[in-house]
Amino acid sequence: MTNSTNNSLYIHIPFCEHICPYCDFTKLFYFSKFSKPYLEALFKEIDSYHLKKMETIYIGGGTPTSLSDDEFESLLKKVSNLLKNGGEFTCEANVENLTSQKLSLMARYGVNRLSIGIQSTHDERLSQIGRFQTFEKAREVIQNARDTGFKNINVDLMYGFPGQTLDEVKDDVNNILTLKTEHVSIYSLIVEPGTLFFIKNIHEQNSDESRQFYDTILSLMRDAGYERYEISNFSKPGYESRHNLVYWHNQEYYGVGLGASGYVNGVRYKNTPNLDKYLIGNYVSEKEIVDQKLLREYFLMTHLRLKEGFELEEYQDLFKEDFTQKYQAIIDEYIHENLAQLCDGKFAFTDDGLMVMDRLLIRFF
Ligand code: SF4
Structure with missing residues (x-):
């Protein structure tokens, strides 16, 4: 396969x-x-794909660093053989369990990019969202990672918590900037059905506040020299996530593990979220054959998350139609409203457009 x-x-x-x-x-x-x-079961699933060497590997979760040191080492040992020379190997970690032992294991087995969930720099907020960590501890963990030799670190931050003020958001971003990481992912809270917040009727900020937070985040991050290359992702030049760019360029990838998604040989699949089924090797639970119509939809949904958008020529080659001709009226309207731009043979949403991307995209389907 x-x-x-x-x-x-x-x-x-x-x-x-x-x-x-x-x-x-x-x-x-x-x-x-x-x-x-x-x-x-995971190792058997990995073997079932007979993988060649990969350019990017990403261990995510859940919390990979919640595994015991022995388990974590066996995982890294198994996976590190699959990385090409010069490949990007990312591992997610939580502040609470990113110990010196885990850091040393990662360094030994070739992990060269860390992604650490910080979420907030306010300790009260952290306990409100069920995180047993402090910002001071996060700072310490990042210093340990630097001392272990990690030169490419992402941190995750969230905003839009109930009762959050603009001052708190500014403070969070300014605190995160003091960590001087190469990459920062900033997500707005979305309370989905089935989560404890949803059951307790706790909701994210309304869209007006969210918009104000978003604009503030963009300007603070840009002033500090980060480029917002994807709707929620900021990096210093040259530190964009190579793995995530595979998703955003609508390229294929293998996904293994409980509930993981993948895209192989023109088929998007989703693994079962049921542990019992997974353990007996019933890995894949859903498959979607990506026909030309779906391919076009995925192409637009993924590329238009990126600041650079997509190349009109690539669209023409893939779908045998001229995007600007077919959607001329919509494109003119979006450009007029400063929601989109055509530049250097590319079509992309602007900052304003990215904020309402779902609403804009729907008219291209
Ligand atoms: S957000 Fe919390 S519960 Fe969810 S995967 Fe991360 S650490 Fe686990």
């Missing part, structure tokens, strides 16, 4: 030491009686 155009691998570790009340990811409480058989 190898695919010569597929150079990326996502690996999902679903375990967490505690469950955050807003979390909508596939996750489970960490118990060693589950993690050991899970890793066995």
